[in-house]
Each structure stands twice: as C-alpha cells, then as structure tokens.
Amino acid sequence: MKYDVIIIGAGPGGIFSAYELMKRRPGWKIGVFEGGTELEKRHCPIDGDKIKSCIRCKSCSIMSGFGGAGAFSDGKYNITNDFGGTLYAHIGRKKALELMRYVDQINLDHGGEGTKLYSTAGTDFKKICIQNKLRLLDASVRHLGTDINYIVLGNLYAEMKDHIDFHFNTLVDSIELLQKEEAEGEPAESSSAAFAESAEPAESSSDTSRCHASHCDTPRYRIHFEGGRADARYCIVSAGRSGSKWMEKVCRDLEIPTKSNRVDIGVRVELPAVVFSHLTDELYESKIVYRTEKFEDSVRTFCMNPNGIVVNENTNGIVTVNGHSFEDPSKKTENTNFALLVSKHFSEPFKDSNGYGESIARLSNMLGGGVIVQRFGDLARGRRSNPARISECTVQPTLQATPGDLSLVLPKRILDGIIEMIYALDKIAPGTANNDTLLYGVEVKFYNMEVSLDENLETNHPGLYVIGDGSGVTHSLSHASASGVYVAEIISEQE
Numbered sequence: 001m002k003y004d005v006i007i008i009g010a011g012p013g014g015i016f017s018a019y020e021l022m023k024r025r026p027g028w029k030i031g032v033f034e035g036g037t038e039l040e041k042r043h044c045p046i047d048g049d050k051i052k053s054c055i056r057c058k059s060c061s062i063m064s065g066f067g068g069a070g071a072f073s074d075g076k077y078n079i080t081n082d083f084g085g086t087l088y089a090h091i092g093r094k095k096a097l098e099l100m101r102y103v104d105q106i107n108l109d110h111g112g113e114g115t116k117l118y119s120t121a122g123t124d125f126k127k128i129c130i131q132n133k134l135r136l137l138d139a140s141v142r143h144l145g146t147d148i149n150y151i152v153l154g155n156l157y158a159e160m161k162d163h164i165d166f167h168f169n170t171l172v173d174s175i176e177l178l179q180k181e182e183a184e185g186e187p188a189e190s191s192s193a194a195f196a197e198s199a200e201p202a203e204s205s206s207d208t209s210r211c212h213a214s215h216c217d218t219p220r221y222r223i224h225f226e227g228g229r230a231d232a233r234y235c236i237v238s239a240g241r242s243g244s245k246w247m248e249k250v251c252r253d254l255e256i257p258t259k260s261n262r263v264d265i266g267v268r269v270e271l272p273a274v275v276f277s278h279l280t281d282e283l284y285e286s287k288i289v290y291r292t293e294k295f296e297d298s299v300r301t302f303c304m305n306p307n308g309i310v311v312n313e314n315t316n317g318i319v320t321v322n323g324h325s326f327e328d329p330s331k332k333t334e335n336t337n338f339a340l341l342v343s344k345h346f347s348e349p350f351k352d353s354n355g356y357g358e359s360i361a362r363l364s365n366m367l368g369g370g371v372i373v374q375r376f377g378d379l380a381r382g383r384r385s386n387p388a389r390i391s392e393c394t395v396q397p398t399l400q401a402t403p404g405d406l407s408l409v410l411p412k413r414i415l416d417g418i419i420e421m422i423y424a425l426d427k428i429a430p431g432t433a434n435n436d437t438l439l440y441g442v443e444v445k446f447y448n449m450e451v452s453l454d455e456n457l458e459t460n461h462p463g464l465y466v467i468g469d470g471s472g473v474t475h476s477l478s479h480a481s482a483s484g485v486y487v488a489e490i491i492s493e494q495e
C-alpha cells in the first residue's frame with residue numbers, strides 16, 4: 001500500500017494532522033496506523049465488581065485507540081503558552097496560540113458548541129495567590145468534559161473515515177528509510193499484496209485513485225507492522241506517551257538525536273468540592289505554582305477536576321493515578337480532585353528520568369498492589385491510613401485504592417514539597433489541609449525524551465515529522481492537536 005502521507009498514532013496529534021490534510025489536500029491518499037481500536041470498541045475491563053483493578057491488557061483502552069490518551073480525558077483544552085508544552089519554542093508564540101484557537105473552533109464545530117471557556121484574564125485570584133507565595137498561571141480553558149470530548153471525537157471520525165484509511169489494531173513496529181532505487185523499484189501491487197495479509201484495515205479502501213502520483217511513486221519511508229508494510233512520501237509520527245519506548249527505539253534506529261527530559265512526581269488530592277468551588281466556579285482549572293522554602297523546587301497543581309472522580313492510569317504496565325470530570329450533571333460527584341506535582345530534571349550522568357519515575361510508581365504498586373490512598377492527617381502524623389480510618393473519613397473516596405503510607409514511597413524532598421504546598425493552598429482555599437483530605441499516590445507525569453526537531457517539527461530526515469506528546473515538545477490536548485495542524489499545513493504546501 002502506498003500513501004502520500006502515513007500518520008502513526010490516532011491520538012489528538014494524529015487526528016488533527018489527518019483532518020487538516022484531508023481539508024487541504026482532498027486528492028491525497030492518507031493512511032493512519034493505530035495500535036489500539038476504534039473509539040466505540042475502547043473499553044477498560046475494570047468494572048469495580050468482577051475486575052477491580054488493572055489487568056494489564058495488551059493494548060490499554062484508556063491510553064490507546066482512536067482519540068489516544070485524550071479519548072476519556074476531561075477534555076480540557078488549555079489555550080496558553082504558559083503550560084502544556086513548549087510548542088512555541090519551535091513555531092513561535094503567536095502561531096502556537098493561533099493554532100490552539102483554530103483547534104478549539106474545530107472542536108466547537110464538531111459537537112463542542114455551548115461548552116464553557118474559562119479564563120484567568122482579570123481574575124482577583126492572581127493577587128490573592130501572590131499574597132500567599134503562590135503564582136496563578138495565565139490561560140483560557142475550554143472544558144469539553146469527558147462526555148462531550150467523546151462526542152467530538154466520534155464526529156471527527158465520522159467526517160474522516162470515508163476519505164482516510166484508518167488501520168486499527170495495527171501497531172507499527174519500525175520505520176525504514178527507503179533508498180531511491182528501492183522506492184522506485186517497488187511495484188504498487190506487491191506492497192498492496194503485502195498489506196492485504198496484515199491486520200485488517202478498518203475502513204481501508206484499496207483504491208489508489210486518490211493517490212497523488214508524484215508522491216506515491218516516490219516514497220521515502222516504509223513502515224513495518226505485523227504481517228505487512230506500507231510506504232509513503234511523508235511520515236508523521238504521533239505516538240504519544242504510550243508509544244514513548246517505541247519512539248526511543250525509532251530515534252536510535254534512525255539516528256535521530258534526542259535529549260532526556262523531566263519527570264513529574266506527586267499525588268492526587270481529593271477533597272470536598274466546596275473547598276475549591278470559589279476557584280473552580282470562576283476558573284475551572286487553576287494552575288498554581290509554589291516554590292518550596294528549603295529546596296526551592298516548583299510544586300504545581302495539575303489537572304483539576306471539579307465534582308470529578310479519581311481514576312487509575314496504566315503506563316507501560318505501571319498503575320498510577322489520574323482524574324476525570326463530566327459535564328453531565330448526573331455524573332458529578334461531591335468531590336474535587338487535582339494533582340500536586342514536583343518536577344525533577346536530572347543532570348549528567350543520569351539520563352533516565354522516566355526510569356526514576358517508574359521506579360517510584362513500581363514501589364507504590366509493590367506496597368499497595370496498585371494505587372495507595374492516605375488521609376492528609378495520617379500523613380502529617382507519620383502513620384499509615386488503614387481501611388477503618390478511610391471508611392470513617394468525611395471525604396468519600398471516588399477510587400478504590402489501598403489504604404497505606406505514602407511516606408514509604410515518595411522521596412522526602414518530594415513529599416516535603418507536597419506537604420508545604422498543601423499548607424500554602426490552605427490559605428487561599430481553607431480546608432485543603434484538613435485531616436480528611438485524601439492523597440492518592442503516586443501520580444507520575446512521564447515525558448518523552450525530546451526529539452531534536454527543527455522549526456517545522458521535522459527530524460534530520462526530510463519528510464519525517466514527529467508531533468504531539470511523543471516528540472517531548474507537547475504535553476497536552478491543545479498543544480498536541482496544534483502540532484498536528486501545523487505539520488499538516490507544512491506538508492500540504494509541498495509540491
């Protein structure tokens with residue numbers, strides 16, 4: 001099978017690349033290869049009854065499939081250069097914001113209309129935060145909510161599926177650079193035949209009529225997957241977080257320079273929604289940063305879910321914690337949750353920041369069989385939480401986790417920073433440092449190593465682009481989506 005453009009990964013980055021290419025180059029043949037399933041087939045087997053915790057499926061439905069890691073996310077599209085990635089460092093601040101707004105409009109046009117856009121502009125909380133040694137970051141936040149986000153994804157797929165070949169359950173194994181002779185010597189039928197033996201292409205058409213002759217006839221890249229292969233002139237890699245290890249291999253194989261990145265480690269806080277309602281009602285998601293007294297580390301709030309639930313997350317077989325919230329009033333809970341994270345950047349000779357985060361998460365999995373939950377009061381007193389203390393708690397946990405002791409898992413420096421920040425937040429949201437505030441651990445934000453890319457997000461191989469979280473450049477829905485549009489714009493302008 002030959003394509004003008006192959007896209008690896010159908011998360012927000014891949015989806016927005018595909019969508020934009022379809023709009024700009026309707027005559028081109030585009031193939032999207034995704035390791036997970038179609039959106040409607042994505043089901044996590046945890047039902048809270050027969051299956052209570054992660055059973056480590058071959059392909060994690062939470063992280064993989066159409067919609068990527070974003071499919072069951074809270075659908076918070078943060079329109080800002082202050083956090084969510086460093087796309088601006090490659091493409092400029094103005095362009096990055098322009099593309100994030102463009103993505104927002106596409107979401108609105110596909111079912112997101114009527115959802116609320118929150119903004120920090122002109123809020124009094126900035127001053128209140130500064131007075132309490134906290135800093136509120138600037139952003140506009142479109143909150144789609146998990147349910148509307150799902151509808152938007154469904155509508156985008158419906159619009160694309162007849163114009164783009166989506167190949168689900170097709171995990172790409174490797175990317176090969178083709179020599180000129182190899183590319184030209186390969187008759188179209190033979191690669192089509194090779195493809196036909198492969199994992200079934202969900203909506204694939206075998207017709208090559210859309211194929212832009214000059215591109216399909218001179219492919220530069222060949223991808224290999226179980227039972228097949230496909231060639232293309234341009235290749236966009238959007239493998240996200242779940243593809244981080246694979247991305248490292250691709251970079252090693254193709255000699256694409258990379259540099260190690262950071263890891264964020266911390267806990268998810270769950271407390272009565274009223275404690276934070278003055279902030280969440282006005283801002284929905286407030287990103288607040290605190291500098292610790294002793295180490296001057298930055299601790300920040302992350303992924304705030306008013307009236308939401310705490311959930312498990314599985315990254316490469318390690319169970320960590322995350323949060324969701326819903327627009328649908330019937331799904332709202334009495335609690336708000338958010339993460340408190342400490343960023344760790346390592347200097348030479350240590351390069352494996354993700355390995356460090358994984359080891360800490362593994363330790364919590366070893367002690368708790370998964371995620372550990374502890375009352376803040378127990379942590380402050382230096383004792384573990386047990387089932388009796390959790391059941392008497394005034395905050396009802398929304399995730400079934402193992403009561404335990406987070407001080408046996410988190411390094412002292414990180415734990416001290418989190419405790420300091422809880423007391424600092426207590427000044428702007430009294431009740432945060434209550435004994436019954438729940439802390440779930442560990443929450444780890446793994447970042448891919450940063451791939452060396454130019455201002456076009458292109459690697460040292462012409463025509464090979466890396467976008468989204470897999471590039472290490474973005475860490476959010478809006479930045480990943482914007483990077484997809486950006487590369488599609490660039491490729492579509494090529495002759």
Ligand SMILES: Cc1cc2nc3c(=O)[nH]c(=O)nc-3n(C[C@H](O)[C@H](O)[C@H](O)COP(=O)(O)OP(=O)(O)OC[C@H]3O[C@@H](n4cnc5c(N)ncnc54)[C@H](O)[C@@H]3O)c2cc1C
Pocket residue numbers: 008009010011012013014033034035036062063064065066067068069070071072073074075076077078084170171172173238239240241242243246303313322323467468469470474475476477478480481
């Ligand atoms: C529970 C949860 C909640 C979140 N909430 C928010 C939020 O509210 N706001 C926000 O901004 N961000 C949120 N995020 C982060 C956000 O989802 C990601 O930043 C975003 O999805 C990144 O998009 P992406 O396309 O780069 O990668 P991903 O969404 O990770 O998609 C990558 C896709 O590539 C596929 N893939 C990987 N390797 C291969 C391969 N070798 N072959 C074929 N396919 C492959 C994967 O199966 C996956 O579907 C959340 C994440 C999670 C897990």
